[in-house]
Amino acid sequence: MKRTNTFIKDCFIIEPRVFKDERGYFFESFNQNQFNDIADQDISFVQDNESSSRKNVIRGLHFQEGIHAQAKLVRVVKGSIRDIVVDLREHSTTYKQYFSIELSETNAKQLFVPRGFAHGFIALEPHTIINYKCDNFYHKDSERGIIYNDKDLNIDWGISDEDIILSDKDKALPTLSTYLNEK
Numbered sequence: 001m002k003r004t005n006t007f008i009k010d011c012f013i014i015e016p017r018v019f020k021d022e023r024g025y026f027f028e029s030f031n032q033n034q035f036n037d038i039a040d041q042d043i044s045f046v047q048d049n050e051s052s053s054r055k056n057v058i059r060g061l062h063f064q065e066g067i068h069a070q071a072k073l074v075r076v077v078k079g080s081i082r083d084i085v086v087d088l089r090e091h092s093t094t095y096k097q098y099f100s101i102e103l104s105e106t107n108a109k110q111l112f113v114p115r116g117f118a119h120g121f122i123a124l125e126p127h128t129i130i131n132y133k134c135d136n137f138y139h140k141d142s143e144r145g146i147i148y149n150d151k152d153l154n155i156d157w158g159i160s161d162e163d164i165i166l167s168d169k170d171k172a173l174p175t176l177s178t179y180l181n182e183k
């Protein structure tokens with residue numbers, strides 16, 4: 001398992017060792033000991049989520065607030081995504097900056113998203129399946145979000161607006177400044 005840091009502190013990429021043979025492949029998609037070693041902290045994941053998305057679906061940008069905040073370890077089982085994380089940690093040197101990476105079944109990369117980040121992604125292929133571990137349980141009342149096309153964040157999703165597929169819930173999300181003002 002290899003760790004590569006991103007420009008955002010505490011947010012890093014891991015790549016498992018993939019064994020390929022005539023049957024196909026094998027890899028450890030998660031190993032608690034190795035992960036804690038590589039993360040240099042003890043993270044206890046308590047919930048695994050899986051979602052399937054059509055091409056051009058955007059889910060996000062989502063997070064849970066306060067004591068229900070979640071760190072996430074994101075990977076793609078099938079297809080590919082552009083994964084986006086936004087640093088919402090007020091005292092961070094990269095506060096309000098975003099990091100973007102392509103995760104796919106082919107590159108097998110996983111992104112560790114610390115607590116205090118908004119997270120979202122766009123599915124780049126039909127029937128794209130992602131799976132992510134969370135270190136805190138789902139708590140509906142603590143769910144928050146920022147609109148995907150927030151002007152200040154100015155995220156490059158790589159697609160024009162009219163092609164995007166979004167849930168009604170995500171269409172109604174506030175801008176970052178509205179969220180911060182009403183917090």
Ligand SMILES: Cc1cn([C@H]2C[C@H](O)[C@@H](COP(=O)(O)OP(=O)(O)O[C@H]3O[C@@H](C)C(=O)[C@@H](O)[C@H]3O)O2)c(=O)[nH]c1=O
Pocket residue numbers: 049051059060061062063119120121138167169
């Ligand atoms: C996130 C979540 C949703 N649900 C339910 C609520 C709802 O009825 C249904 C679909 O939920 P959503 O529309 O919020 O699913 P989705 O838009 O896929 O939400 C997810 O987006 C990505 C980007 C994240 O980072 C996640 O933390 C999560 O917010 O599933 C749970 O039961 N448990 C959960 O942990």
